[in-house]
Amino acid sequence: MKILLVEDDALLAAEIAKALRAENFALDHAANGEDGQHLGETETYDAVVLDLGLPKRDGIAVLQAWRAEGRTVPVLILTARDGWSDKVAGFKAGADDFLVKPFRVEELVIRLRALVRRATAHGANRVVCGPLTYDSGLGTFERDGLPLKLTGLEWRVLSCLILRKDGVVPRGQLIERVYDGDADVDSNSVEVIITRLRRKIAPARIEGVRGHGYRLMPGEAV
Secondary structure, eight states: OEEEEEOOOHHHHHHHHHHHHHTTOEEEEESSHHHHHHHHHHSOOSEEEEESSOSSSOHHHHHHHHHHTTOOOOEEEEESOOOHHHHHHHHHHTOSEEEESSOOHHHHHHHHHHHHHHHTTOOSSEEEETTEEEETTTTEEEETTEEOOOOHHHHHHHHHHHTTTTSOEEHHHHHHHHSOTTOOOOTTHHHHHHHHHHHHHTTSEEEEETTTEEEEESSOOO
């Protein structure tokens, strides 16, 4: 899953980024409202963490602009203000969730997973595809009831596929969601990850759809 973090506090942004990457999220960061709004308009994200008190353009204005353009990406707002009026303004602007500073980064991770799960129409914590089970609350995979060991990139690809199981995920969308925005991506890197995953998840399979992308299927082809 790929997250956009819009936060001007460098220390807090670094702490959040470290925690999210440790949980296998890909991440882009903007330190002001103008840059954050631009990224939200030009890149694809599974969720956004948006501070309210931003330089150049405040978070409410950024969120209002996204929603006016029809962008439905889940947005979790951060603020140092504990006033009810700020929460009301945030939700009226289109926020999906709210955290008041200071907060535990672990709670932020849990809330982000819940937002992404709801946005992909999987209300339950556990998503099953053949022998695979994904616990979106914990961010863990099992194969036939046993923990499945994955690298960070493998986890990102497989979580993207299982949350859209039976549907085709375009190759470009996988790259966008798997890699940080400033990553140097080799043209064959996704194929290498897919090949490794196919060996790990059998009899579930990842099907290549020529000219479109990949989809996760529960068992062997008939």
